[in-house]
Amino acid sequence: MIGQVVLSLPLAAILLYGWLEFKRSWAGLSITLATLVALSFVWFPGVAAATAAVLQLRSGDDVVVYSFVCLLLLVEVNIHQMGRRQQQVVTKVIRQMAITGRKWIPSGALTTPAEEVATQPLPLPARRLRRAQAVEATIRDHRELVAQGAGGNEAE
Amino acid sequence: MAVASGRVRAPRAAVPVFETPPDPDTTRVMVAIPALNEERSIGDVIHDVKLHGFECVVIDDGSSDQTGAVAHRAGALVMRHLVPLGQGAALQTAIDWCVTNGADIIVTFDADGQHRAADIPRLLDALSHEEADFALGSRFLGTTVNVPRTRRLLLMVAIWFTRFTTGLHVSDTHNGLRAMTRRGASVIHLRQNSMAHASEILQQIAMSGLRWVEVPVTIEYNDYAAEKGQRSTGFIAILVDLLMARLQR
Numbered sequence A: 001m002i003g004q005v006v007l008s009l010p011l012a013a014i015l016l017y018g019w020l021e022f023k024r025s026w027a028g029l030s031i032t033l034a035t036l037v038a039l040s041f042v043w044f045p046g047v048a049a050a051t052a053a054v055l056q057l058r059s060g061d062d063v064v065v066y067s068f069v070c071l072l073l074l075v076e077v078n079i080h081q082m083g084r085r086q087q088q089v090v091t092k093v094i095r096q097m098a099i100t101g102r103k104w105i106p107s108g109a110l111t112t113p114a115e116e117v118a119t120q121p122l123p124l125p126a127r128r129l130r131r132a133q134a135v136e137a138t139i140r141d142h143r144e145l146v147a148q149g150a151g152g153n154e155a156e
Numbered sequence B: 001m002a003v004a005s006g007r008v009r010a011p012r013a014a015v016p017v018f019e020t021p022p023d024p025d026t027t028r029v030m031v032a033i034p035a036l037n038e039e040r041s042i043g044d045v046i047h048d049v050k051l052h053g054f055e056c057v058v059i060d061d062g063s064s065d066q067t068g069a070v071a072h073r074a075g076a077l078v079m080r081h082l083v084p085l086g087q088g089a090a091l092q093t094a095i096d097w098c099v100t101n102g103a104d105i106i107v108t109f110d111a112d113g114q115h116r117a118a119d120i121p122r123l124l125d126a127l128s129h130e131e132a133d134f135a136l137g138s139r140f141l142g143t144t145v146n147v148p149r150t151r152r153l154l155l156m157v158a159i160w161f162t163r164f165t166t167g168l169h170v171s172d173t174h175n176g177l178r179a180m181t182r183r184g185a186s187v188i189h190l191r192q193n194s195m196a197h198a199s200e201i202l203q204q205i206a207m208s209g210l211r212w213v214e215v216p217v218t219i220e221y222n223d224y225a226a227e228k229g230q231r232s233t234g235f236i237a238i239l240v241d242l243l244m245a246r247l248q249r
Helices: A002-021 A026-043 A045-055 A060-100 A113-119 A126-155 B042-051 B067-073 B087-100 B117-129 B149-166 B197-208 B223-228 B234-247
Strands: B004-006 B029-035 B055-060 B077-080 B105-108 B134-145 B178-181 B212-220
Touching (some): A026 A060, A045 A060, A060 B234, B029 B087, B042 B055, B042 B117, B055 B087, B087 B197, B105 B117, B117 B134, B117 B178, B134 B149, B149 B197, B149 B234, B197 B234
Parallel strands (some): B029 B055, B055 B077, B134 B212
Antiparallel strands (some): B004 B212, B105 B178, B134 B178
16 A cells, blocks of 8 residues: 555646646656556556556566556656757747847858947847936936035025 | 659649740849858859859858958958857858849858859759749769768768658759759748758658759769868757658647
8 A cells, every 4th residue: 555655646646747738748647557557457456467468578567667667757758848849949048049130241241240230239129228218307307406415405 | 854753743833934044134133152260262153153154252250261262362252150050050141142133043052162154054944944933953873072981971871861851852952053943942941050951851742742853963072072071970959950841830
């Protein structure tokens, strides 16, 4: 019983992982189904023993071990796919930066992309622009007040 | 000129690529050269290409040396990836840029000096005379100089694999010298950043149903190209990449 509970804890974690990944990848569904099968092997040793007999394995314990190995392989494939998706996003961003960082200039009259980018002011989003203008206005008002205060003191 | 040609399916639009053979004075040919740490060879490559009258677009794939600066001084248009992404990613960047900037024909060319710019006009001739959208350079129809025996063996395996997976009866694969029309380039969307892109291009050519031809070209394996080229174990990485791409939803 204790062994079954101990084995079920990581399986439950993998089951949750597979369910969360289900929408993003086919591997999520595979992981979910394989985990349910592995859980049935853990909690119903008779099923594991019958499967072992069909697969000509030594015992039901081997089936449980092999199902864990298969599960981890599926998780690894899913992590690899996540890496690929991230890489594709990064590639798109860097490609866009490479392409938009340079305008077509006839060969032989080139500037480096860094120089071109440096000469172009970075556009601020409207919200940040308004905030920056408000801060500037506050600072300006503050300076005017200080200047008036200093003038008033001199008059006294 | 001996060319091999093929088409997997009928093209979607049965219009000839060129109504008349392309006029070298008006047809805009851009040679796309992905480069990573090629400062020793990129200058000579660009000079060779420009000597034949073609525009050069170099994608500096995040080189840590002076590749971009050397290419710039040699008269190429240089775009730079901030970090190295791989030859496939650099090639797709070049194709995207060329398509949106008025290229009629895009030629892909390696930066390590193993290709000869003199072969480019033969690719262009094949495109126009065979009314094809892709002209693929073939070292096995042409000439190879100093090709290592292990490389030849691996290429044979790769050719068999490509024929099996794509249905294209090509005589060479993983040859970086190829030309494509604007229409052909618009169907190429590489997702393989690494060297597996060469197989992916052939897969996408097969999927597009557009006409392709093979043209004999010369590949010279000089010491520098051999030093910079793929390792034999890279074949396994390519297989894994292709498999993972198939598994991706």
